[in-house]
Amino acid sequence: MESAPPAFARRPVLLLAGAAGLLLLAVSWRFGYFGDELYFLASWRYHLSWGYADNPWLLPLLARAMDAITPGSPLAGHVLAALLHVGGILCTALLAREFGGGKRAQLLAGTAYAISLQLLASGHILASSTVDPFLWTLICLLLVRWVRVRNEWLLFGAGLVTAVAMQGKWLIVFFWITVAIGALILGPRDLVRRTGLLSGALITLAATVPTIIWQVRNGWPYFAMAQAAQSANDALFGGRLSIPVMAIVFAGVLLGAFLACHGTWQLLRDRRYADYRFLGLAVVLLVVLFTVMSSRYYYVAGVYGLVFAASAARVERVRPAAWWRWVPTWPVAALSALITIPLTIPVLPLAWSTGLQFSVSGTIGWPEVAATTATAYRQLPSEQRARTSVLAETYWQTAALEIYAHDRLPRIHGVERGYWYYGSPARPGPVLYVGKEATRQYLSRFFTGVREVGVTRLAAPASNINQGVRVWLCTGQRAPWPQLWNQLHRY
Structure with a gap:
């Protein structure tokens, strides 16, 4: 009982x-x-x-x-x-x-x-x-x-x-x-x-x-x-x-x-x-x-x-x-x-706040990342802008671009997690690469020309995850997209 x-x-x-x-x-x-x-x-x-x-x-x-x-x-x-x-x-x-x-x-x-x-x-x-x-x-x-x-x-x-x-x-x-x-x-x-x-x-x-x-x-x-x-x-x-x-x-x-x-x-x-x-x-x-x-x-x-x-x-x-x-x-x-x-x-x-406080650091700076990317895209010559794709390093960054700059950018691609499965850009051309971890040396493995065209500045501590997110203009693909897409894939 x-x-x-x-x-x-x-x-x-x-x-x-x-x-x-x-x-x-x-x-x-x-x-x-x-x-x-x-x-x-x-x-x-x-x-x-x-x-x-x-x-x-x-x-x-x-x-x-x-x-x-x-x-x-x-x-x-x-x-x-x-x-x-x-x-x-x-x-x-x-x-x-x-x-x-x-x-x-x-x-x-x-x-x-x-x-x-x-x-x-x-x-x-x-x-x-x-x-x-x-x-x-x-x-x-x-x-x-x-x-x-x-x-x-x-x-x-x-x-x-x-x-x-x-x-x-x-x-x-x-x-x-x-x-x-x-x-x-x-x-x-x-x-x-x-x-x-x-x-x-x-x-x-x-x-x-x-x-x-x-x-x-x-x-x-x-x-x-x-x-x-x-x-x-x-x-x-x-x-x-x-x-x-x-x-x-x-x-x-x-x-x-x-x-x-x-x-x-x-x-x-x-x-x-x-x-x-x-x-x-x-x-x-x-x-x-x-x-x-x-x-x-x-x-x-x-x-x-x-x-x-x-x-x-x-x-x-x-x-x-x-x-x-x-x-x-x-x-x-x-x-x-x-x-x-x-x-x-x-x-x-x-x-x-510090970078260890993920519920704080992870909520700051997303509109600024999107604005920095949109500005870099808008400042490209019109002929180049028409052929440019946007590629983000992390799934958070890719999502932020889609939510905050969907109407100011061409189709946004991501190489991390679920975004990779949505496919690569359809044709060769310049790429705006958005990320914090990638360096010029890293991106040069995939493109012959790499230069910085934007960086996110926040009124936040340096440890914030979006402080210093960079936008790179990458030109001259070293391989076709199917090959590059597999090499860029990250989880």
Whole structure:
């Protein structure tokens, strides 16, 4: 017979979620679109499809819907991101309740989610890293509740949420693989054959078929993107062994990092969590899997809420060990918040921002990049301008040109991610190449003539990603476009 969980701490949890939401809303108007937001919006406007090289269709749809509400402004998208973050806080508090946690545990788990480095930063922008954690946390809540009450509709609901998650990113597949392995090893073994779950899986498969067909027709760029993620991880963070370390660090300063490790351990060893031990094993397997694959550290952010809740319920129930007793919980949470908030969302003056604050740096300067490019194009001789193509280095830059200078430039091409699949310029001729990483020496490998004709100047710190983006005029192709296009391709 099922045991009733503690009462939901409605007032304090709603106050916490409301405070987090108000904080995000207060900064939602600052600066402009994030690079991914521009990419999703441009994908819907100019390249509508069932699939893209790096994501299915959900994020472009959401970006377009939000743009319809506040045309030309990212405000609605940022509001949606804030609401998803609030939803994650509520689901995490309810997870703590399912684990037997009362008011203190629910509030502690929700606080850890609210001020997690990764989750709070994502709560300011509309990206797959915003949508996935909420959906994963909701799935975890439905799954944990099913273990307690064995209601088949909960598993069916988890399947429906999975169907939605699959339209944003396919990472949820790895979550269910590890859950299935954990259940087969530790029980409940009947989970993998429950009617509710299998029905949800069929709906998920049916909803994903159009994207699968697109991937097949385009040579499965999804796997190439996985290899690119591995290369980026090796270059930026020193290899795959950095993934578990980064996952812990970005779970949260002080509070989140502790609860993440402690919660995983408690799911694996605490006898009160015996029925949920398979989820602890799934978390470990997920981290191992993404480490072996050398993926992104934030791919595991979707299970933060689960382990936060397990830890918080345990901390409330059992007096902490001697080495931890002297640390007062709420002052630690307050200190964590004071450190996290300035690092993740735009609460400080622009002059104080750094390139590490991706949710700030990635929202500044896109109209200026487009204006610099349009000016360089307009200043070309008319005869040359008629034959000139525009090529951007990154998918963010390409999207910015499409959104902000679509009517001032010829067709805009990109060599990164999904843009490469839209094809090269149709004929030989001069090229305006927009980028920050490319040098004259690099571009000279593809063109005989390369000269700088524009550079973006911003009233922002030098570390901003759009500070110093250059426009190069490239002439004299060294090879036909099909050959150059393959050489220029980057993920």
